[in-house]
Amino acid sequence: MKSKLKLHGFNNLTKTLSFNIYDICYAESPQDLQAYVEYINQEYDAERLTQILTDVVDIIGANILNIARQDYEPQGASVTILISEQPVTPTDSQIEESPGPLPDTILAHLDKSHITVHTYPEIHPVDGIATFRVDIDVSTCGVISPLKALNYLxxxxxxxxxxxxxxxxxxxxDIEGKKHFIDHEINSIQNYLSEDTKSAYQLTDVNVYQENLFHTKMLLKDFELDNYLFGDATNNLSAEQRAQVTERVKHEMLEIFYARNMPA
Incomplete structure (x- = not known):
């Protein structure tokens, strides 16, 4: 491993992790679709999201300065946490290209940061498809990459x-005045994912190394229709209907994964 970079003054690099998480379901009736949205609003309300982000703060060893959170009507929630500056001396595990810890193995630290999360439940007007999207941003200034929070989240x-x-x-x-536009090695975001996560998803990278831009898309490999049904659809679908719903849900997932509308 390369020796640690000796800096002149404070580390001024800003490292930003942004990711979107999608959960898909099918409900047979408008009532069940609305019930799904209400379930999501309760399961991931501002209080629950605050706890998740607070766990992230614990993982990265920072101090919370302020929390702003809000549940929205008719749906959705947002949380923003401002974190204090805290100079640290990083360990090798904190800067190497590897998965970050889960809550029971808190190792990492952070200089300063803000963390935000927003939720967006959405219902298809015709097809019975409901989508729950979570947008999370972790931005740090200092030695520790926010990628260390990815594994937990x-x-x-x-x-x-x-x-x-x-x-x-x-x-x-550095101490000789030379500029450094990145202070850690990174080949792929995938290197920050645990093995069980990598084996569960189809992974695709689009990286622009010279611009310090890294992008990874993930699509769940295993598809079991019962995991995507909500309400009466869990019991009322015939074999033919199950086949149709399977095709519909998979089509929705592929459109989101490739970020484009696809022919039915």
């Missing part, structure tokens, strides 16, 4: 599709 949501973006901006100087 993915394990907190039932994710059918995940899109992850990571970028590094600004520059910092």
């Amino acid at each position: 993915i394990h907190q949501f039932d994710s059918d599709i995940v899109t992850v973006d990571y970028r590094v901006r600004g520059f910092t100087r």
Whole structure:
């Protein structure tokens, strides 16, 4: 492993992790679709999201300065946490390209950051498809990459599709005055995912190394229709209907994964 970079003053690099998590379901009636949205609003309300982000703060060893949270009508929630600056000396495990810890193995630290989460339940007007999207942004300034929070966050949501973006901006100087536009090695966001996650998803990378831009898309491999049914649909579908719903749900997932409308 390369020796640690010796800096002149504070590390001024800004590292931002943004990712979107999608959960898909099918409900047979408008009433069940609405019940799904209400279930999501209760399961991932502002209080629950605050706890998840607070766990992230614990993982990265920061201090909370302020929490702003809001549940919305008729649906959705948002939480923003401002975290204090806290100079640290990083360990090798905190800066190497590897999965971050889960809550029972808190190792990482952070200089300063903000963390935000927003939820977006959505219902298809015709096809009985409901989609729950979670947008999470973790932005840090200092030695620790927010990618260390990725492993934990993915394990907190039932994710059918995940899109992850990571970028590094600004520059910092070493003790000889030379600019450094990134201070850690990274080949792929995938290297920050645990083995069980990588084996469960189809993974695709689009990276622009010279611009310090990294993008990974994830699509759940195993498809079991019963995991996507909500309400009366769990019991009332015939074999023919199950086949139709399977095709419909898979089509929805592929459109989200490839970010384009596809022919039916």
